[in-house]
Amino acid sequence: MGRRNKIYEGKAKILYEGPRAGTLVQYFKDDATASNAQKKATLDGKGVLNNRISELIMVRLGEIGIPTHFIRRLNMREQLVRQVRIIPLEVICRNVAAGTMSRRLGIKEGEKLPRPIVEFCLKRDGLDDPLIAEEHIHAFGWASQAEVDEIIGMTLRINDYLQGLFTGVGIRLVDFKIEFGRLPVDDGHQVVLADEISPDSCRLWDRETDRKLDKDRFRQDLGDVAEAYTEVARRLGVLKENKHPNLAVIANNDEG
Ligand code: CDP
Numbered sequence: 390m391g392r393r394n395k396i397y398e399g400k401a402k403i404l405y406e407g408p409r410a411g412t413l414v415q416y417f418k419d420d421a422t423a424s425n426a427q428k429k430a431t432l433d434g435k436g437v438l439n440n441r442i443s444e445l446i447m448v449r450l451g452e453i454g455i456p457t458h459f460i461r462r463l464n465m466r467e468q469l470v471r472q473v474r475i476i477p478l479e480v481i482c483r484n485v486a487a488g489t490m491s492r493r494l495g496i497k498e499g500e501k502l503p504r505p506i507v508e509f510c511l512k513r514d515g516l517d518d519p520l521i522a523e524e525h526i527h528a529f530g531w532a533s534q535a536e537v538d539e540i541i542g543m544t545l546r547i548n549d550y551l552q553g554l555f556t557g558v559g560i561r562l563v564d565f566k567i568e569f570g571r572l573p574v575d576d577g578h579q580v581v582l583a584d585e586i587s588p589d590s591c592r593l594w595d596r597e598t599d600r601k602l603d604k605d606r607f608r609q610d611l612g613d614v615a616e617a618y619t620e621v622a623r624r625l626g627v628l629k630e631n632k633h634p635n636l637a638v639i640a641n642n643d644e645g
Contacts, residue, residue, distance in 0.1 A: 393405040393406055393414065394406040396413060400420060400422040400426060401417065401418055401420055401421065401422070401435075401436075401439070401589055402415055402416060402417055402418060402585070403415075403416040403418065404416070407469060407470075407472070408469075411471060411472050411573075412460065412469055412470065412471060412472060413469075413470050413471075413472050414463065414467050414468070414469060414470075415467065415468050415469075415470050415585075416436075416466055416467050417435075417436035417437070417439045417440040417443075417466050417467070417585075418435075418436050418466075419431045419432055419433060419434065419435045419436045420432075420435075421435060421589070421604070421607050421614070423604070423607055423608040424608070425514055425517050425518075426514070428607075428608070430607065432607070432614050432615045432618075433615060434615050434618075434619070435589075435614075435615055435618060436466050437465045437466055438587075438588075438615070438618045438619060438621075438622045438628075439585060439587035439588070439589055439618070440462065440465065440466055440467070440468060441462075441622055441627040441628075442586075442587045442588065442618075442621060442622055442625060442627060443459075443468075443585040443586050443587045444459070444462045444468060444627075445625055445626075445627055446551070446554075446586045446587075447459035447582070447586070449550070449554065450547060450550060450582065453546070453550055455543055455546060455547060455550075455582055456572070456579060456580075456581040456582065457581055457582040457583070458470040458471045458472075458473050458570060458572070458581050458582065458583040458584075459471075470583070471572055471581070473570025473571055473572045473581060473583050474570055474571045474578075475512070475568060475569075475570045475583060475584075476531065476532050476536070476540075476568070476569045476570060476571065476580070477511060477512040477513070477531055478509050478510065478511065478512060478526065478531060478532065478540070478568070478569070479509070479510040479511075479512050479518055479566050479567075479568060480507065480508075480509060480540060480544050480566065480567050480568065480569065481507070481508045481509075481510065481564060481565070481566050482505055482506070482507050482508075482544050482545070482547070482548045482564060482565055482567070483502055483505065483506045483508070483563070483564040484501070484502060484505055484548070484552065484561075484562060484563060484564065485499060485500065485501050485502060485561065485563040485564065485592075485594075486498055486499065486500045486501075486502060487499070487563050487564060487592050487605075488564070488592070488605075489520070490506075490508075490564075493520075499599070505545060505548050507541050507544050507545065508520060509521050509522070509523065509526060511525070511531070512568070523537055536569075536580055539580050540569055540580060543569075543580075543582065544567065547567065547582070548562070548565075551565065551586075551591075554625075555593060556596070558624035558625060559595060559596045559597065559624065560593045560594065560595060560596060560602065560621065560624065561593070561594045561595075561596050561599075562591065562592075562593060563591075563592035563593065563594055564591070564592045565586060565590055565591040565592070566590045566591075567582060567584065567586060567590070568582075568583050568584040569581065569582060569583055570583035587618075588602060588603040588604060588617065588618045588621050589603075589604050590604075591603055592605060593621060600617075601617065602617040602618070602620055602621050603617065603618075603621075
């Protein structure tokens, strides 16, 4: 790993040059940040759990026809992905009010929304990823009309699928954030799902108790963060038992 070229280091992941042209290695760190990196911690095992959870979700989404950057998991903390040019948008899909939507619109956290709502934020840490309208996206050329239409369509399909996946394991998908990239193809490019989908980027509540099983445990100092991520992994079947952070229990004999 030491000899590889680092392409980019973010808050929770590192991207390295991949083994072949057009590929990257996505490494999941244990670092957690919130409030735009003002709050930081290291959570033992988080990277391993997010790697596995995100792998499962990307594979399943691929199976229902969502194009993704994911190629395969390499080891405990790394996955091989296709190199894409990230579209500078954070796409948020919400089913239940929480977080900034509750604060902005005065809707009580936990209130079910009349229908799934897709929002766009500009991916720019220096500005705290501000909420933007489609008008801004078109006017500033961040994405074309066709790309935005495709992104909204894919986001709603992803939401439908993930709601079902999580409902099946007793979890309410409150909201999530995804990112898309442009993958070069013969005659131009294709918009594909990139980045990760994990408890770092979703709000996941236990359906019976409303217990938070996501990054809000870290943001709100609720404790037991890694235990909650372990619980999500266990329910999704990527851990054999709910013992954290005994990573020996990772299912399917990890090679890494
Ligand atoms: O999380 P926060 O209250 O700051 O913002 P939000 O707009 O309520 O977040 C909606 C969803 O997107 C939550 O599941 C967040 O975890 C996720 N999100 C993210 O993964 N990365 C961001 N930079 C912002 C939001």
